[in-house]
Amino acid sequence: MSLIVGVDDCSSESDVIVVPSALDFVSQDDMLTPLGRLDKYAASENVFNRQMVARSLLDTLREVCDDERECIAVLERISRLADDSEPTVRAELMEQVPHIALFCQENRPAIPYAFSKYLLPIVVRYLADQNNQVRKTSQAALLALLEQELIERFDVETKVCPVLVELTAPDSNDEVKTEAVA
Template sequence: MDSPYNCILLAGLSLYFEDGHDDLDDFGFDDYGSECDGIRITAFLDAGQDNLTPLGRLEKYAFSENVFNRQIVARGLLDVLREFSDNENDFISVMETVARMSEDGEPTVRAELMEQVPNIAMFLHESRPNFPAAFSRYLVPIVVRYLTDPNNQVRKTSQAALLVLLEQGLISKADMETKVCPVLLDLTEPSSDDDYKIEAVSMMCKVVTMLSKDTVEHLLLPRFCDLCSDARLFQVRKVCAANFGEFCSIVGQEATEKLLMPKFFDLCSDSLWGIRKACAECFMMVSNSTSPEVRRAKLSPLFISLISDQSRWVRQAAFQSLGRFISTFANPCSTGLHFRGDGALLEVPRCTLDSLKCPQICSWKNVTIGFVL
């Protein structure tokens, strides 16, 4: 049986690990602290401790009865892979060990393992020619499974890891469509647990900015529209309202006007002022995704209702968005300026045509906006 004082035994090996904290910081993960921070994590692989091979020692400590041993292995997986990456059979053995470790019953071990996944993925991406296959086979299923983990910390760690992997472009479109999105859709079902559902809606709204228009439109948009009308959980409607502009920017004008506009009208008249305030804050992004006719005929009266809202917080948010909303009526051909969907101001070439002949005639002069102070 493993000694409860393995930390002290490892410290006596006088071998120190290369500090990997900078790598973790780069990916936005917090440093892991313990009384054994000075030890080289992979010291348990060294000869002289027993008659086992390095892979045998990895197996021994990865599935030890001592939780701390398992935590150490999980924390040192990147260094372990570096040790065994030159031999294909050894590499596969390590990855299979990682897959088995991901089923550990101790939440701290699962969370520790998940924190290492972005670094492991980057290492595999840089050093393994078969990275896509290995990553898809061994690591993506772990990330996806942990999105539904019963432990809150494990779920949060998995969500953070997924965002990092998407930002780095390490998850393929196929894996997103066949593995990640189906889980998010399952978690946002009407019958889903409330806590899981709220987390999944927030996660869906975060990943949508990193997915293609087709993926969003065909897989996530129908569910998002349903969630905007969730009558039971106001938290769900609030998350949808806060991220409404991102969905509009991604799916484009046709889907915005046909599918999203009715939901936006409902959210703008929601009984909770916090939801109406969130709508006022994203109004420019929604407006940017519609035609001039829709802006003038539908969005202008809707904005007036927000700027006249009974809640001073909603009115304040609307007034703060007023300039940005008006800017969406401006003609870039005349002004030489254009507000991008995310609110960034861009300089564009001025139109050489007379403004009266320009196909993008400025329509803001035809808009009257009332103020209620």
């Protein structure tokens, strides 16, 4: 009597059929480092993949948080992702910024400039983004950052206020002006 385990791999020397387990297969992504995975999907032509990268940035930071160089590398990739041409990717990134900023403050005191150097410039730039969804998401992120006291007073005075003053100038777009005042 033969023992049938499966149908995928049949050996002629025995009556046992062996079926490889799903655990026997290692995906290519599992072989990549966290930064390698981030780079692979950030460079994808598929918008959904790039949105997923934005959503997974905090998880990636958590994976590499013991290595200061890798944390800085993730922050640099965030800056590159901020240049994405797709508004949904930029808006998704902006939704993650307050969470990433809080994580950086709590877990990387060795990189005190992480927020000011890498994240705040993106928030400030997106306040004047051409896409309404990106602008509104950046405004919400800015409010969350202010409420959580994650922005230093110096940064508010030197980086945020000048942009808000510019956005509310008499010659600026009325829609953007109304949003900036709100």
